[in-house]
Amino acid sequence: MSFFKLLRILIFRNIQENKFLTFLSIFGIALGIALFTGVKVASDKAIASFESNIQGIISYSNYEIVDISGIDFNENIYVKIREIEDNCFPLLQTFAYVPELKDSVEINGIFTVKATQFLKLIPSEAHFSNPESHSRGFFEKYNFDDFYRQTNAVFITKNFAARHAIKKGDIFKAIVYDREYPLKVVDIMDSDILITNTIIMDIGNFQEYFGKTGALSKIDIFTDEHNANIIKSVLPSNLRIERKENIFKNQTAIVKSFRYNLQFVSLIAVLVGIFMLYNTVFISVVKRRTEIGILRSLGADKKIIIMLFTSNGLILGTIGSIIGILLGQITAYFSTIAVEKTISTMYTAITIADYGINVKDAVISLLFGIIVSLIASIIPAFEASNIRPNESSREGSFERRYAKFHKWFFTSGIFFILAGIGISYIDYYYAPFTAPIFAYTGIIMLIAGFTLASSFYFFILLKLFRIPIKKVFGIIGEIASGDIYGNLHRFSVALMSVAISGALIIAFLTIIFSFRTSLNKWIHKNITADVYIKPASCRANYCFYPVSENVIKTVESFSEVSGIDKFRGMQVDVYGKKIIAGFADIKVKREHLYKKYKDENYEMILSEMEGDEPIAGISDFLSIKYGLGKGDKLPVYTPEGIVNFKINDVFSSYSTTSGFVYIDRKWLKKYWGLDDTTQFSVYLKENVDADLFIRKLRDSLKLNYSFEIMNNQELRNRIIFIFNRTFAITYVIEIISIIISLIGVVNTLLALAFERKREISIIRYLGGTWKQITQIFLLSAGIIATSGILYSILLGPLMSIILIEVVNKLSFGWKIYFSIPYHYVAAVSILLFFTTLLSGLIPSGVARKIDPERFITFE
Known part of the structure; x- marks a missing residue:
């Protein structure tokens, strides 16, 4: 029989038969990929906007002259520089705020005669070879008569015009420096290369209208190293010529740490999905145990079995990833808003007009989803390949095979935990890289270590509490704990879903609470005046x-x-x-x-x-x-x-x-x-x-x-508001992590329901009620929830220590006083417990559909 026919019979038929389980798995994967995609797109777009601000509107210049203190300087130096290099371009720049549009803009005063050579309107350097031809076309295309004649005349980009429904002739008021000025749109530039929120004025009008006569913000230059050195020799002590690539590298490094941390946190949330998909593929293996045994007895080799069930995971992962990319457009929109406001507050004003997912983002997200699916499905696929024909009708064969490895897994887990702490220690003291690479690796190793040690941890925990559970819950407790005890390997996966979600929440809550406590101390020390005033x-x-x-x-x-x-x-x-x-x-x-x-x-x-x-x-x-x-x-x-x-x-x-x-x-x-x-x-x-x-x-x-005036308490409230807005995206990550982990618990209990159909039927024939069977599932979910939360209490603080003391130290250099918010952790743990407990109702509902007569007759 061909592989594809087997795939249709064993895998596609299983997917069709279990629509609800398939939906849960695809939905969980889609949520994780949507989060990853949205965060990636938002952070990448923010970096691109930040880089564009640094590059400026003169994209082909390779040097720039600026004041060493970042302030405007006297324009007289321009004459000397032009004598050395003709390809130089003087600029006056400032950021402004448009209240009626609730948007920030960058106003660029340009030397328009030279703009035909340098302005970002041609996607090549061909204009250097024939500037006169280009100049004629440029001046014929746009309304330069009004642009020169009216001191408040501006050009805006077509994207900005479309975004705010502005047309030629419109006037809007912008707060520039400390005053409000009306600006008249005399034309709309159709260059897609210009930053959306770029506004262009003639430099002479800029100087006159805004009271900046004789001032320049910078001079962009296209020249070679020889002329650059000559220019350097004639500059006064307050000016410096710098290569654009060096400025680019230094400035973007500041924001990239923000991007890395955000993407890493979203990656951890996606890792929770690995455990969920593992359970899904495992259920397929459980349901097709007899067919696998028959195939093995007919001579099918292990490779065929591995390929079949790996394909199961890849199919679900691919579908989920595609849906996740579509959902990612929604998360990208909200993530972009949050990231834009954070960077504008912490670094410099940026505008992200485009939050669309491009082909590259979609491909990366799809490949990431496929790789995660492959990792999640490979282990149950190997388990399926090891089924012998004589094991096809015996439940628990997997667990007997893995029971002897519990201590080995535990030892390996301890090694990974210690190695994760050790490698993070290297970053803490030596910081070999600018980004906290070792700290990220250390956190991943911690998660891997806790995962490997989870079955032994669960074994010890059940051994300690199995008798108390039996005394409290009677026969229901004995059956539930006995099922878990006999299927430690599988239930450990569900436990880790809860544990990672709980640890992520504890880590975030600890970071946020520690940061808030430290920030309140800073506010108390530094915000001491009665009134605070700054330009609007x-x-x-x-x-x-x-x-x-x-x-x-x-x-x-x-x-x-x-x-x-x-x-x-x-x-x-x-x-x-x-x-x-x-x-x-x-x-x-x-x-x-x-x-x-x-x-x-x-x-x-x-x-x-x-x-x-x-x-x-x-x-x-x-x-x-x-x-x-x-x-x-x-x-x-x-x-x-x-x-x-x-x-x-x-x-x-x-x-x-x-x-x-x-x-x-x-x-x-x-x-x-x-x-x-x-x-x-x-x-x-x-x-x-x-x-x-x-x-x-x-x-x-x-x-x-136009000034923004606040009293002491208003400023304090503003600071806290900005703080809360900065961490808003982490709450979304926490919620998605919880949802994915709950799906993992549901999948595990569904597997139990499928594998225990005969036992459930026997319980019914012996007088057991559906209420008691529901109680078994709820108690199983409760044991998983309690054990997972206790495990997360060990993992969460370790993660938060590394994030605060190492990642924060290398990325932001902030002093954050470590403090665990016990009341918040307790409240969230209770919430996580009850949501996990209620997830047990879904598989119990599936169990009610089992026909006892069918399975007893089979016996």
Whole structure:
């Protein structure tokens, strides 16, 4: 008989006969793949958007000139650079917020005459060879008359226009820097290469309209290394020429750790599906035991049997993966929203307009689903191949074969657990890679170790509690525990489904609770002012564009004001990497610290910063990455050269993942020549109503300026809101993990129902009721749930320790104080117990359909 005929008889017929079981298996696989696909698409799109922001609209430039501190600089240098290299392109850039569209945009002021050579409108470098021809076509295509004549004229992309239903001639208001400006759409650019939220203005109009006369943000250059070195020699000390690829590498490395962690967590959730699919294929083996024995007696070799049941898993896995990819489009949409907001808050404003799954994503997800299915089905397929003809009518032959290996599996499991801890230890102390590769591997090894040890663990647990179960539940308890005891190998798989889901939930809850506890301490220490003010255009944690000096003077004029802590956010160069520096009025902060936070040690730290020696506080990230501590020197590159700041404080900073330096404002003026402010906080006099003051301040500023003004409690609430939004996607992963694990439990108990048809029939003939049979299944589910949850209590904290102490340390450099939320863990464990318990009702319903007369007659 041909293989395909056997496949139709044994596998496809089984799939048709067990529609409900097939549905459960496909649905479980689809959920896992949908989660994996959605998270992958969201994180990949976020990285692509982040990279596009770095690359800019001049895609063919290979160098760029920027201020070392990331601020705008004087345009006079452009003349010198053009004398050396004609292929240079000056730009003015800023991010803006459009309230009516609830969207952020990047406004680019361009030198339009040169735009014909450099703008991302041609997908090749052919324009260099014939710029004049290209220039004519470019100017004929778009409405440049109005573009030059009207100072607020802009071009927008066709994707942005379609997204917000904007047409030529429309006017929308955007908050740029600290004011609101109307922008008029004079044309729509049909380039698919431009970032969706790109807005283009003429550079002269940009300078005039937004008050940036004589300023540039950067100069993009297409040149060779020789000319780059010449340009470097003529630049003033505050400017630097850098290769785009180096900027690209340094900046994207910051966000990639976020992507790796998100994808790894979704991968663990998919691993739960391996146990579920294993059970599905195993049920097929159980139901076709007699046919397998007949085939073996007729001379079918083991290879045929293995191929048959591996094909079973691959068929279900492929169908589930395809459905998962379709569902992945939904998860991708919501994941994209969550990831976009997180990156925009933590790093820089990005916009992800496209959340569609491309062919590459679909192929990767499909292959991943097939590989997972293959891994899950290969073991039961091997078990099927080892059935001898004389075993075809004997249940429990699998368990007798595996019973002698329990201790060997347990020893191997302990080895994997210790190896997982050891390999994570290497990452903790030595960090050989920028990404926590060893820590990820360690977690996978932990899961593998617990899986191998699960049957022995279950054996010991049942041995301890079998008699108490019998005393409490009587004959029902004896039958249920006896079934599990006789089928440890199979029930251990269901136990691991529950254990991994429970461990994942415990790990996440521990991380979230620990992070929240640490964040609350940080808030209590740092959010001490009464009022916080920043430009409404700034959507990230730190702002980098200075506010108008008149705003500061207006706030100072209020009699209720006791002090203003003027803060200047800036990017500084440390060890060749860009990190965020915050220049604050330390004296004002120290004098008003007592209002919300009392710490003599912290007051001493602030007092030292007010001295004549350059002193700085650094975040844990810099301390971990560069091995710095109190008393060490931090070399900061400034326009006046390298300045070594003495470190007097190492603190936690959860507002960035690239490192943070805290410095007194007087050094901003001395070494950078600046005295402006990008955001500020206000301390009010005693007994002043902060809300009343905010209303008065808003009335004073609203005619000319656009600011976001919050009181102390509002800012605290905003921080917690951002925190909750950041972790929202993890809750989805937890829910999907629970669903998949429940399907695994249902599958295991269904296998029991199929294999115990004769025993169930005998119980019925001996006077057993369907209620008692239902109780057996419920008790079996309860034993699995309890054992799995207890197992997860061992695995979950180990996973959370590695995630907090190793993965977090290498990825984000945050100091998180480990703390287990016992009440949350208890509540979720109870919920997981009852949902697992109720899953026993499904196989008990299947058992009720068994015809006792048929099987007793067979006997």
